[in-house]
Amino acid sequence: MVTEEKLAGWTGPSSPTEKDKQERTERMIREAIDAHEGFDGYRNDFSVYAKGSYANNTNVKSDSDVDIVIECTDVCYWQEYDPAKGGHPAGSPYTGPWTPEKLRAEIAAALEKKFPGAVTAGSTAFEVEASSARVNADVVPSFQYKLYFSDGTYRQGTKVFKKDGTSIVNYPKLQLERGKEKNVRTNGFYKKTVRILKRLENELVAKGLTEEVPSYLLECLIYNCPEEYFSRDTWRGTMRGCLAKIFNSTMGREPDNDRWVEANGAKFLFHPAQKWTRAQVHKFASDAWDYMEFE
Known part of the structure; x- marks a missing residue:
């Protein structure tokens, strides 16, 4: 664990x-x-x-x-x-x-x-x-x-x-602006959670337990998680909420009225021209959940 x-x-x-x-x-x-x-x-x-x-x-x-x-x-x-x-x-x-x-x-x-x-x-x-x-x-x-x-x-x-x-x-400057704003709203926990997910992905990849996920995509995934998750009492609680949200939100077809966006807030995260897919993210969230030994 x-x-x-x-x-x-x-x-x-x-x-x-x-x-x-x-x-x-x-x-x-x-x-x-x-x-x-x-x-x-x-x-x-x-x-x-x-x-x-x-x-x-x-x-x-x-x-x-x-x-x-x-x-x-x-x-x-x-x-x-x-x-x-x-x-x-x-x-x-x-x-x-x-x-x-x-x-x-x-x-x-x-x-x-x-x-x-x-x-x-x-x-x-x-x-x-x-x-x-x-x-x-x-x-x-x-x-x-x-x-x-x-x-x-x-x-x-x-x-x-x-x-x-x-x-x-x-939109690189918008990414910087939106990230700062979300970090302030979450008392600095947004960027800390992004770093946790990146290091978790690095460890999973090094152990051959998941496919590599682009660093920018990982940041975008946390950007789309509800801000209340970042105020939980423990980091395990925060990661449990974020991984569950990522897993559930990438299951099946993306609803037209609830599309995820990049960390710049200006472009949709999932569309045919992207180099990543919802299925890839869904599998990664499942692998990470199992590695964290969440039930």
Whole structure:
């Protein structure tokens, strides 16, 4: 049985040594972008910031990679939530130099100069290999994105183009904002519970008792759990409630009126384009429940 003492030990963030490596990695990537001559004349049009588990302080040692966004704000891609109603007038087409191809090329050159032999170009992001002084990093070339509503307000995110020309929209800053808000409402127990679930998944995978589940998905699962679960007297009580909720909510077809969302609160968690499925999550929740020896 996973004891209360062990769960309490799983609530903490990365160790000071690991945190130093993460911060050093972020700093070195910023330095690479700042020093690259390809961005001369446009430095005010780029925003470099961390996203994901590292930025949200929900990462654990086994998932300590750093995700860094290089966002070009010289370009703004946008669309309307409901085009039939309208919400934003069309502007002039962008005529500047920053195409998805050019952005990828300049970021690649900047990283390869700073980290020779340690950069791999993936379909979406560039991976910078870890060393004794830094952790693995994913660097994501992005553009500013706005989703306009019929009242003229908008939701701001990023648009990321893959090498094959397809694109996805992310909301990294909303994830950070929503996570902070939920953590405050739960007196700090939300992020501690996320760390417990991530460490529990790591242990199950290491013992061959479940299939690997993406770190971001684990955070989203806890994000969708009722906040009253985080005020229970014990960590076993909190995990019992969360695992039961995850198991029951992923059983069968998802109801249209109760769809789960990502930790940014802006995108549905389950849909055909996702790289995970409800069945995968349901099986993981069952495996975790059994390992915790809940009845």
